[in-house]
Amino acid sequence: RTNNLKMEGSSNLRLENCRAKGGSPGFKVAILGAAGGIGQPLAMLMKMNPLVSVLHLYDVVNTPGVTADISHMDTGAVVRGFLGQQQLEDALTGMDLVIIPAGVPRKPGMTRDDLFNINAGIVRTLCEGISKCCPKAIVNLISNPVNSTVPIAAEVFKKAGTYDPRRLLGVTMLDVVRANTFVAEVLGLDPRDIDVPVVGGHAGVTILPLLSQVKPPCSFTQQETEYLTSRIQNGGTEVVEAKAGAGSATLSMAYAAVKFADACLRALRGDAGVIECAFVSSQVTELPFFASRVRLGRNGVEEIYPLGPLNEYESWLGKGKERVGWKH
Numbered sequence: 001r002t003n004n005l006k007m008e009g010s011s012n013l014r015l016e017n018c019r020a021k022g023g024s025p026g027f028k029v030a031i032l033g034a035a036g037g038i039g040q041p042l043a044m045l046m047k048m049n050p051l052v053s054v055l056h057l058y059d060v061v062n063t064p065g066v067t068a069d070i071s072h073m074d075t076g077a078v079v080r081g082f083l084g085q086q087q088l089e090d091a092l093t094g095m096d097l098v099i100i101p102a103g104v105p106r107k108p109g110m111t112r113d114d115l116f117n118i119n120a121g122i123v124r125t126l127c128e129g130i131s132k133c134c135p136k137a138i139v140n141l142i143s144n145p146v147n148s149t150v151p152i153a154a155e156v157f158k159k160a161g162t163y164d165p166r167r168l169l170g171v172t173m174l175d176v177v178r179a180n181t182f183v184a185e186v187l188g189l190d191p192r193d194i195d196v197p198v199v200g201g202h203a204g205v206t207i208l209p210l211l212s213q214v215k216p217p218c219s220f221t222q223q224e225t226e227y228l229t230s231r232i233q234n235g236g237t238e239v240v241e242a243k244a245g246a247g248s249a250t251l252s253m254a255y256a257a258v259k260f261a262d263a264c265l266r267a268l269r270g271d272a273g274v275i276e277c278a279f280v281s282s283q284v285t286e287l288p289f290f291a292s293r294v295r296l297g298r299n300g301v302e303e304i305y306p307l308g309p310l311n312e313y314e315s316w317l318g319k320g321k322e323r324v325g326w327k328h
């Protein structure tokens, strides 16, 4: 298996050089956890992204198969697979963007603490690799609980002396994607025309959709507001229950991750006005990490926007979170 991967790597190198001579712009992207429920569709969608020139797929299982499969797609990105921790450094060297959907989902009999402990350990190992091999890469962290894995990643980078808060982003895009979809349903509009800022964190009540700031401007009845807020906060559970034990959101998450990664790559290219919600190191509230609208640029997060005016209901929801330190 390893030999096959190596052979594929060398022929891919010729392809890569050939494309570089053609002057095609592109970024090097690694997906860590690429063989998982999110990782596989995410890898497929990133292979379709014209801003990607090299796509590295890393996991502790099954990357040869996923890589062989995806590498047959006739799109520009050169795909290479990396299997097991001994290949982590090769997977990460030279990357511009690292997307992390690695992690164990909760199984019967496991507590959230068990999940936290395992995923925290996985994220720590992967971030140690990033510090060593591509300390300047933008990191998109998907592994749950995002509210905790992002601070853990920050500590790993600090310890290694490579921490740049602008480059570490927790992916909350699925909350925005869900909010856009559910609001569009209520309004009878196309979800592509809707933009809902979602702030706070990425778990249950810490997810706060700012329905008073939806674009285009619109208004909701109190009943609609409560329905939408609850559905957006519990979107993950809706999928978990519908999948009845077969996992959590994977396809919509892969879509959201690619939407977010594409925004990061456009910003890296130098596009102006790239604004998305993300869970980042923040001074918007007194919490050290907070999800809000950020402007992305060549260095990652270049500006963090204030929350803007909250209506009475949103302030009330925020006040309920004083126990986690949110005073807005």
Ligand code: NAI
Pocket: 032, 033, 034, 035, 036, 037, 038, 039, 058, 059, 060, 061, 101, 102, 103, 104, 105, 119, 122, 125, 126, 141, 142, 143, 144, 145, 146, 171, 172, 173, 174, 175, 202, 247, 248, 249, 250, 253
């Ligand atoms: P999955 O179990 O299908 O896939 C996880 C993959 O990670 C597996 O292929 C596994 O082999 C791999 N993995 C495990 N340990 C690893 C390591 N040390 N290094 C590299 N890869 C490793 O799980 P799924 O459904 O893809 O979810 C992945 C994570 O994403 C979970 O933590 C889940 O809670 C989270 N998630 C986050 C969302 C968000 O909005 N941020 C939404 C949905 C899920």
